[in-house]
Amino acid sequence: MTVYEKSARFLHQPVGGGPRALLALAAVLLAVAVMLPLWNLTMFAPQYGHGLRLDIFSHTLVGGNGGQDIKEINLLNHYIGMHSLSVEDFTEFKWMPFAFGALALVFLRAIVLGTVKELTDSVVLFLYFGAFSLWSFGYKLYRYGHDLSPEAPVKVAPFSPPMFGYQKIANFEVYSYPRAGTYVLAVVTLALLAAVWLAWRQRNRKLA
Amino acid sequence: MRKRSKFLTWSAIAGLALLAVLATRCSPKQPQGDRPSASDLADAAKKTYVAPGDLDEYYMFSSGGHSGQVFVYGIPSMRHISTIPVFTPYPGTGYGFDDDTKKMLGGLTWGDAHHPALSETKGEYDGRWLFINEMNGRVARIDLRDFKTKEIFGPAPNVSGNHGSSFVTENSEYTMMASRFSIPIPKGTYAPIDKYASEYKGVLVGVKIDPKTGGMSMGFEILAPPFDFDLGDAGKGPSADWMFWTSYNTERATGQLEVTASQKDRDYIAAVNWKVAEDAAAKGLGDMIGGVRVIDPKKVPGLIYLIPCGKSPHGVDVSPDGKWIIGSGKLQGVTTAFAFDKIQAAIAAKDFAGEEDGIPVLKYESVKVAEVPVGLGPLHTQFGPDGFAYTSLFVDSAIAKWKLGTWEVVDTIPMSYSIGHLAAAEGDSASPDGKYLVGLNKLSNGRHLSVGPSQPESSQLVDITGDKMKLLYDAFTEPEPHYAQIIKADKLHPIEVYPKEENHHPLAIWDIKDAGVTRNGNKVTVKMVAVRSSFSPSSFEVREGDIVTVAITNIEQATDMLHGFGLLDYNLNLVIDPGETKTVTFTAKKGVFPYYCTNFCSALHQEMQGYLLVKPR
Numbered sequence: 001m002t003v004y005e006k007s008a009r010f011l012h013q014p015v016g017g018g019p020r021a022l023l024a025l026a027a028v029l030l031a032v033a034v035m036l037p038l039w040n041l042t043m044f045a046p047q048y049g050h051g052l053r054l055d056i057f058s059h060t061l062v063g064g065n066g067g068q069d070i071k072e073i074n075l076l077n078h079y080i081g082m083h084s085l086s087v088e089d090f091t092e093f094k095w096m097p098f099a100f101g102a103l104a105l106v107f108l109r110a111i112v113l114g115t116v117k118e119l120t121d122s123v124v125l126f127l128y129f130g131a132f133s134l135w136s137f138g139y140k141l142y143r144y145g146h147d148l149s150p151e152a153p154v155k156v157a158p159f160s161p162p163m164f165g166y167q168k169i170a171n172f173e174v175y176s177y178p179r180a181g182t183y184v185l186a187v188v189t190l191a192l193l194a195a196v197w198l199a200w201r202q203r204n205r206k207l208a
Numbered sequence: 209m210r211k212r213s214k215f216l217t218w219s220a221i222a223g224l225a226l227l228a229v230l231a232t233r234c235s236p237k238q239p240q241g242d243r244p245s246a247s248d249l250a251d252a253a254k255k256t257y258v259a260p261g262d263l264d265e266y267y268m269f270s271s272g273g274h275s276g277q278v279f280v281y282g283i284p285s286m287r288h289i290s291t292i293p294v295f296t297p298y299p300g301t302g303y304g305f306d307d308d309t310k311k312m313l314g315g316l317t318w319g320d321a322h323h324p325a326l327s328e329t330k331g332e333y334d335g336r337w338l339f340i341n342e343m344n345g346r347v348a349r350i351d352l353r354d355f356k357t358k359e360i361f362g363p364a365p366n367v368s369g370n371h372g373s374s375f376v377t378e379n380s381e382y383t384m385m386a387s388r389f390s391i392p393i394p395k396g397t398y399a400p401i402d403k404y405a406s407e408y409k410g411v412l413v414g415v416k417i418d419p420k421t422g423g424m425s426m427g428f429e430i431l432a433p434p435f436d437f438d439l440g441d442a443g444k445g446p447s448a449d450w451m452f453w454t455s456y457n458t459e460r461a462t463g464q465l466e467v468t469a470s471q472k473d474r475d476y477i478a479a480v481n482w483k484v485a486e487d488a489a490a491k492g493l494g495d496m497i498g499g500v501r502v503i504d505p506k507k508v509p510g511l512i513y514l515i516p517c518g519k520s521p522h523g524v525d526v527s528p529d530g531k532w533i534i535g536s537g538k539l540q541g542v543t544t545a546f547a548f549d550k551i552q553a554a555i556a557a558k559d560f561a562g563e564e565d566g567i568p569v570l571k572y573e574s575v576k577v578a579e580v581p582v583g584l585g586p587l588h589t590q591f592g593p594d595g596f597a598y599t600s601l602f603v604d605s606a607i608a609k610w611k612l613g614t615w616e617v618v619d620t621i622p623m624s625y626s627i628g629h630l631a632a633a634e635g636d637s638a639s640p641d642g643k644y645l646v647g648l649n650k651l652s653n654g655r656h657l658s659v660g661p662s663q664p665e666s667s668q669l670v671d672i673t674g675d676k677m678k679l680l681y682d683a684f685t686e687p688e689p690h691y692a693q694i695i696k697a698d699k700l701h702p703i704e705v706y707p708k709e710e711n712h713h714p715l716a717i718w719d720i721k722d723a724g725v726t727r728n729g730n731k732v733t734v735k736m737v738a739v740r741s742s743f744s745p746s747s748f749e750v751r752e753g754d755i756v757t758v759a760i761t762n763i764e765q766a767t768d769m770l771h772g773f774g775l776l777d778y779n780l781n782l783v784i785d786p787g788e789t790k791t792v793t794f795t796a797k798k799g800v801f802p803y804y805c806t807n808f809c810s811a812l813h814q815e816m817q818g819y820l821l822v823k824p825r
Contacts, residue, residue: 042235046605047625153470154539171604175235
């Protein structure tokens with residue numbers, strides 16, 4: 001048997017109960033992740049001892065202090081010519097919840113059709129989605145820190161806000177960390193990888 | 209096979225564990241800056257504690273901003289000792305109610321008091337007077353012998369938005385004024401806003417100070433381009449003949465200035481040779497505008513030069529030796545030091561980069577000696593005795609300490625919050641004391657018991673005796689301290705009673721036998737004595753419609769024996785200090801009106817009362 005025949009045979013094998021249960025869990029967690037904040041940015045300056053907070057969801061931005069923090073961040077940013085943060089400017093907020101739903105459907109499809117092929121589709125599509133989202137988030141941060149208006153009253157050198165961890169930007173301590181939604185998505189990733197592993201082990205048993 | 213499955217199980221566990229560890233990483237609840245240690249707090253408490261009955265080491269005179277007053281603080285206790293009303297009526301001392309102070313206020317009931325300036329002799333505080341400007345084109349003089357506002361000069365013609373004031377020259381020859389909001393002059397002239405660049409004018413004013421009496425009079429006015437002249441400082445020593453003002457909006461823009469006036473990388477410091485201005489004024493040069501001669505710099509060479517300074521500079525401060533001019537661009541991260549001798553050399557060599565309305569512009573590179581990386585949003589600089597300078601940083605909300613000459617920043621300390629001006633002990637004189645520095649912060653934001661939306665400002669005392677600046681004390685100030693002056697307490701020798709022999713008031717009486725009512729037509733004059741615990745006369749009668757002048761002499765000669773004169777239903781309250789005579793004039797309306805002592809004086813204070821009886825006509 002050639003390696004191609006082997007892999008084709010494996011892909012068409014039905015998966016067992018374990019991987020299907022993990023897929024179901026992943027689909028449910030995806031739905032949960034839509035409700036949860038994915039990332040948080042918190043900024044402190046001497047005059048902002050309580051911090052300015054920004055929570056990023058898959059479908060919106062939520063400022064701390066009843067939304068006031070976004071207004072405050074935008075007021076500060078206009079001095080250095082940063083674009084104003086507004087939900088309307090992010091197409092992500094339109095397609096991301098849809099993508100979460102679509103991926104959940106792909107997972108459910110894999111449960112119903114039930115072969116390694118559909119499981120592999122689920123994993124590959126999800127990993128691609130996750131990697132793209134992270135890149136997109138990083139790129140957005142970069143653009144916000146680099147597309148500064150040439151007419152800004154205060155000129156600062158272009159900068160990249162941190163994606164993970166702490167950074168000092170002007171007089172601000174800026175912290176950027178994932179929040180619950182992202183950890184749920186990480187669990188989805190683990191569940192999918194575990195499903196693949198179980199399917200792989202099944203195959204090995206059969207071959208043995 | 210078994211081995212591999214074990215490996216995978218462990219990998220999964222490790223993955224989950226890593227996730228769990230990562231999930232504990234999140235933004236802190238508070239910024240990571242350190243709270244002072246317990247020993248520092250004990251040290252701060254010891255350094256600021258002034259035991260009951262003991263006296264502070266310094267006076268601080270803090271501007272009251274749009275409250276129109278001056279606040280007197282003791283340092284290091286940061287106790288608010290007294291309020292000197294200047295541009296605003298103040299029932300607490302009866303200011304603005306009696307005839308003299310009412311006349312001095314000239315019908316205006318507020319002023320935006322900004323920059324107090326102690327009178328100087330050879331660049332040292334001499335403890336005679338305190339000058340303070342306000343935005344409506346006025347400068348007031350407070351006599352430090354009795355802590356009373358004695359004179360309000362202005363509103364001066366042509367000057368508009370008098371922010372760049374009241375900075376006095378090295379020997380108190382002049383106190384200055386400058387336009388922050390240029391207008392077409394004289395006042396009352398109309399020109400559309402799109403003619404701003406050409407038809408609106410800034411004006412720089414020198415107000416002459418009488419060396420004996422402190423009395424103020426118009427010295428000179430200089431026509432300037434419509435820049436927003438902001439702050440100033442007079443030279444010292446080698447630069448004593450010069451006055452320096454910062455300006456922003458040299459773009460001559462209108463509209464949303466926060467953007468339109470922030471486009472140029474450099475604006476200007478205007479350097480004015482006030483001796484040349486004085487000569488020109490003595491020769492009667494200049495056109496009559498608004499009733500005064502306004503000198504056109506085009507016609508008087510050597511009068512004024514522009515020094516480029518980045519960016520939208522706010523404060524300009526001359527070092528104690530008069531050699532360095534420090535300009536702080538509020539929209540950048542450096543403060544700029546210029547050398548006075550280089551400025552003079554550039555002027556002598558006519559090393560100019562261009563001109564603005566005929567005023568030569570010096571070359572930045574020829575006169576700048578250093579750009580000191582103090583931090584974001586530098587505003588103002590004060591000095592210590594040892595060559596150190598202290599610059600307030602609004603955006604960073606901090607003070608930077610740096611060295612003149614080496615231009616090294618050696619320390620910074622955060623301020624709570626958003627510091628504006630700062631004042632060091634005698635910190636803008638020729639010989640600063642060091643020791644204390646007060647940050648005059650714009651926001652107090654939660655550092656005090658909550659008092660609702662109208663928040664006080666915060667003034668923070670900093671110890672500058674060591675290498676590191678140390679925060680000692682938070683005080684909260686009524687709106688709104690801009691600049692302050694700190695003077696060694698032993699330089700002032702205030703009187704506590706007005707000596708009887710110095711009271712030359714024509715209506716003063718010292719014996720209750722002289723008390724009484726005299727009439728001249730419908731004008732009635734009442735000479736009254738106030739002494740513990742009665743008014744004489746204890747009642748008096750006039751007719752409806754009479755113009756009544758009550759002259760009250762407090763014949764006490766004991767410290768703290770103040771008497772009030774509150775007249776009900778007439779909106780009047782005077783406070784008469786020991787040995788003082790005050791008059792108040794009003795039109796009588798019919799009825800019976802009690803008057804009483806408002807300033808608690810003695811065990812029988814409640815009995816100190818009387819009646820104004822007004823017969824119907």
